[in-house]
Amino acid sequence: MKYSVITTEFTQLYIMVNIRIKATNYILNQVDKQLEGKHNMAIVRYNPWAEMTALQNQIDRMFEDLQVPTFKTPAAELTETEDALHLRLELPGVSAKDVDIEVTENAVKVIAERKLENKEGTRSEFYYGKFQRVIPLKARIQNTNVTAEYKDGILNLTLPKSEQEKNKVVKVNLEQPAA
Numbered sequence: 001m002k003y004s005v006i007t008t009e010f011t012q013l014y015i016m017v018n019i020r021i022k023a024t025n026y027i028l029n030q031v032d033k034q035l036e037g038k039h040n041m042a043i044v045r046y047n048p049w050a051e052m053t054a055l056q057n058q059i060d061r062m063f064e065d066l067q068v069p070t071f072k073t074p075a076a077e078l079t080e081t082e083d084a085l086h087l088r089l090e091l092p093g094v095s096a097k098d099v100d101i102e103v104t105e106n107a108v109k110v111i112a113e114r115k116l117e118n119k120e121g122t123r124s125e126f127y128y129g130k131f132q133r134v135i136p137l138k139a140r141i142q143n144t145n146v147t148a149e150y151k152d153g154i155l156n157l158t159l160p161k162s163e164q165e166k167n168k169v170v171k172v173n174l175e176q177p178a179a
Helices: 003-035 050-063
Strands: 076-080 084-090 099-103 107-114 129-136 147-151 154-160
Touching (some): 076 129, 099 154, 107 154
Antiparallel strands (some): 076 084, 084 154, 099 107, 107 129, 147 154
16 A cells, blocks of 8 residues: 555545534533533533544554564574674574675674565465664684574574773782881
């Protein structure tokens, strides 16, 4: 469904609600004029949100069958060890040939695509198409020594740290001032 059709339907719905509000106000004004000066009037609590609730229900009904998939990014898990960073990404339903990985010293960019499967009579909520994720790294890595493994929809990357980033234990001497 094109956005112009949705906009047109929303505009028509907005006009209908405004007409209802004006008609209701007109009727209430007429009733007030007729009951002016009479003391046998019942007290009715006014709900200012009733029209908004009705509008929300109409909009919900309009979009009930129109569920556009939202842009998805793969979930990531980043673990740091003394020698490397380990990155895991969930890519269910994506074949290994449709995954592109770019690694710099301080970031990993993963671009993947889930191909559309044309099945007649199938209503799908799956996301199809390209998506990407850039993950900044908290340590510099040797981007020429990265290893990757892809199994069961999980991408595992081992990103070895550069020599200057590896945690080195250094003993610090505390000098006591001479007394």
